Structures are given as structure tokens and as C-alpha cells.
Amino acid sequence: MEAVHDALMAIYEDKTLTGPIGNTTKIEAQGFAKKLANYKFIVSLIVWYTILNQINVTSKLLQSQKIDLSEATAHLEKTRTFLENLRSDQEFDKILSEAMEICDELNILALFQLESQPIRLRKKKTQFSYETEDEPIQDAKQHFKFNFYFAILDTAISSVTERFTQTNQISSIFGFLYP
Numbered sequence: 449m450e451a452v453h454d455a456l457m458a459i460y461e462d463k464t465l466t467g468p469i470g471n472t473t474k475i476e477a478q479g480f481a482k483k484l485a486n487y488k489f490i491v492s493l494i495v496w497y498t499i500l501n502q503i504n505v506t507s508k509l510l511q512s513q514k515i516d517l518s519e520a521t522a523h524l525e526k527t528r529t530f531l532e533n534l535r536s537d538q539e540f541d542k543i544l545s546e547a548m549e550i551c552d553e554l555n556i557l558a559l560f561q562l563e564s565q566p567i568r569l570r571k572k573k574t575q576f577s578y579e580t581e582d583e584p585i586q587d588a589k590q591h592f593k594f595n596f597y598f599a600i601l602d603t604a605i606s607s608v609t610e611r612f613t614q615t616n617q618i619s620s621i622f623g624f625l626y627p
Contacts, residue, residue, distance in 0.1 A: 449484070449493075450554055456481035487558050488592060491547040495597055498543065499604055502530050506608075517619040524612040531608060535601040540593055560588035 459465070459477035483489055506527045510520055533539065551558040 449490075449550065453481055453484050453554065456484065485554065485556050486561075487547065487551055487556060488560055490550050490556070491543060491592070492596065494543050494547050494550075495600065498534065499531070499600065502527055503604065503608075517615065517622065521612065521615050521619050524608060524615055528605060528608045528612055531601055531605045535598060535605065540597055543597075560592055 456477045460474050460481065462474070465471070465474055506523055509515055509523050515523075548558045550556075
């Protein structure tokens with residue numbers, strides 16, 4: 449990652465890039481380098497890598513011609529369990545510590561920063577007296593955790609669960625064909 453950041457900064461500082469296209473290239477390289485040097489981006493990168501790495505293994509296995517239904521079902525169950533275990537505070541903290549190590553290597557401030565100016569919180573009307581008011585999330589870390597990390601994992605878990613259910617149904621119907 450450090451090499452990518454350095455390459456982008458080298459493009460930005462390149463004196464041979466001139467003209468409108470060169471200037472556009474330099475500005476875009478600087479913008480990408482700025483986005484790369486962001487703790488939130490690094491955490492997102494680690495989250496995506498962790499999830500997609502596991503999904504890729506499952507996908508490759510399911511595309512194999514030599515796999516039978518019981519193996520496919522078992523591997524989908526393993527993937528679902530992995531994703532469900534990943535959806536915990538301990539795993540989130542592990543990802544944050546891994547991102548912290550990368551930030552230390554790149555000399556990046558390891559802190560979730562709030563987006564620009566905070567928006568004014570609106571009051572929601574309650575229809576009935578027994579309804580409680582939802583407290584908006586003020587902490588940037590908690591906001592990231594609930595609105596990005598858990599949201600992605602919930603989507604991945606539901607997709608894998610759906611595939612697992614379908615494969616399990618097919619396996620129960622046609623399982624006698626594969627001894």
C-alpha cells in the first residue's frame with residue numbers, strides 16, 4: 449500500500465506531465481493519494497479483503513466440476529459461520545488493530561474523522577406514547593461499525609444463507625444420487 453501511495457505522489461510531483469491532460473492526471477493522483485492516506489479507507493480495505501477472500505474461496509470451490517452437493521453445502525455452511533463470527537466486536541477490534549499497524553507504517557493518523565460539518569439532528573415525531581426515540585450515533589467509530597461494517601456483513605450473511613438454503617434443499621432432494 450505504501451508503494452501505491454508513493455507511486456501516486458511521484459505522478460503528482462512529475463514535472464514532465466504538462467498541459468491539460470497532465471494537470472488532470474496530477475490532480476487525480478493527488479486526490480487518490482489523499483484518499484489512500486485515510487484510516488477509514490484502510491479499515492474498509494481490510495474489511496473488504498477479509499470478506500471477499502473467504503467468498504472467493506467458496507466461489508472457486510462451487511465452480512469446480514469435482515465438487516458434490518454435500519461438499520458444497522458444507523463449505524457454504526463454513527462460510528456462513530465465518531461471516532457470522534466476523535460480525536462481532538472482537539473481530540471488529542482485530543480489524544481496527546490491523547488497520548492501526550498499517551497506519552503506523554504509513555505515518556497516517558489512525559482516527560475515524562467525522563465527515564465535514566455535522567448535520568443538525570432532526571426530531572422525529574412519535575405516534576404513540578410507548579414508542580421510544582432512537583438515539584442518533586454521534587461517535588464516528590460506532591457510526592462506521594453499524595452503517596458500514598455490520599451492514600456489509602449482514603448483506604453477505606443473508607446472501608450466503610440464501611445460497612446455503614437453496615443448495616441444502618437441492619441436496620436433500622437429489623442427495624441419493626451422490627453416495
